[in-house]
Amino acid sequence: LAAISDACRCSSAQGLSLVRNISxxxxxxxxRGGLSHITVAGSFMHGMKEVEVxxxxxxxxxxxxxxxxxxxxxFVVLKGSxxxxxxxxxHGKYPGTPQEFSIxxxxxxxxxxxxxxxxxxxxxxxxxQVLVIISRPPVKVFIYEDWSMPHAAAKLKYPYYxxxxxxxxxxxxxx
Amino acid sequence: LAAISDACRCSSAQGLSLVRNISxxxxxxxxRGGLSHITVAGSFMHGMKEVEVxxxxxxxxxxxxxxxxxxxxxFVVLKGSxxxxxxxxxHGKYPGTPQEFSIxxxxxxxxxxxxxxxxxxxxxxxxxQVLVIISRPPVKVFIYEDWSMPHAAAKLKYPYYxxxxxxxxxxxxxx
Ligand SMILES: [Zn+2]
Ligand SMILES: [Zn+2]
Numbered sequence: 001l002a003a004i005s006d007a008c009r010c011s012s013a014q015g016l017s018l019v020r021n022i023s024x025x026x027x028x029x030x031x032r033g034g035l036s037h038i039t040v041a042g043s044f045m046h047g048m049k050e051v052e053v054x055x056x057x058x059x060x061x062x063x064x065x066x067x068x069x070x071x072x073x074x075f076v077v078l079k080g081s082x083x084x085x086x087x088x089x090x091h092g093k094y095p096g097t098p099q100e101f102s103i104x105x106x107x108x109x110x111x112x113x114x115x116x117x118x119x120x121x122x123x124x125x126x127x128x129q130v131l132v133i134i135s136r137p138p139v140k141v142f143i144y145e146d147w148s149m150p151h152a153a154a155k156l157k158y159p160y161y162x163x164x165x166x167x168x169x170x171x172x173x174x175x
Numbered sequence: 176l177a178a179i180s181d182a183c184r185c186s187s188a189q190g191l192s193l194v195r196n197i198s199x200x201x202x203x204x205x206x207r208g209g210l211s212h213i214t215v216a217g218s219f220m221h222g223m224k225e226v227e228v229x230x231x232x233x234x235x236x237x238x239x240x241x242x243x244x245x246x247x248x249x250f251v252v253l254k255g256s257x258x259x260x261x262x263x264x265x266h267g268k269y270p271g272t273p274q275e276f277s278i279x280x281x282x283x284x285x286x287x288x289x290x291x292x293x294x295x296x297x298x299x300x301x302x303x304q305v306l307v308i309i310s311r312p313p314v315k316v317f318i319y320e321d322w323s324m325p326h327a328a329a330k331l332k333y334p335y336y337x338x339x340x341x342x343x344x345x346x347x348x349x350x
Contacts, residue, residue, distance in 0.1 A: 019259065019276045019284045022251070040283050041249045048285065050247045050310030051226050072225045074216045076197070076306065084194065101194045108215050109194045110223065131251065133308050135225030 010166035030161035034062025043137035044166035052137035058121035066144040080128035185341035205336035209237025218312035219341035227312035233296035241319040247310040255303035
């Protein structure tokens, strides 16, 4: 039964129609507290090969992991505010203390390729909602436990949280 | 003077800061009636190599040209409604009568690579606002005068409307 529902979510009729209502797309926290993630247009779900778009909402105090990836990533902040932490010097052995940037409704920023970063909803009164655009999906993410963890020790998380069940479903289809 | 303002618009301090206020980014119709275009994150303006994001507003009755491109393109409709015209059969000599799809606030769709398409604000009461994501910028667009124009006669528009002045500015920089 779990397998059937996974497969349905990964290639639902909703997911396959050309014009999709975003509010009817699958939404989940994928095991991360305070997160709501929707794959608006994705590699596994919709057959995208070069770009992928997510709609994410972070409850106050919630955040992404500290992480890096070699794809391009653009954020468009739709609602709320928060903080981007960015460690730009990838020449050291570990990220080190990150720079802090305020992010706010109707702002945009992109993450330089391979820079270690983290997005936090540091506004305790409001959700932070962002559209996230990445290139070359599906995303391959290296996760750090803290800012002093060596780059070489960062752990590859692939498939990423929301890609897990779809990758499993597509592998089952192949059996 | 024109050259200076072009160059400024293409690499303004605003354009180069990491977190940018979208409402302070350059906005223009680039000679197309009823259009407001903002390059949120772009190849020429912000050094993106794999993805580009635009914020576009179409006044009632305004529309894109009939066109095709070999990059991926994703639309997220933020406000208003309209119609997507899409000619999916690229095997004929010309696009032919397109299929019509209603698009609406909080909907999303992507254009299959090389399919001929056009987006119209067919709602006479409201602006249509969309976020547009393309892969492999800068975009190379083939424009059709009508749906019965042969694919082979479609005219390459490169650089595209909003890329023109920045491409010129970057060429002047090289002199
Ligand atoms: Zn990231
Ligand atoms: Zn297009």
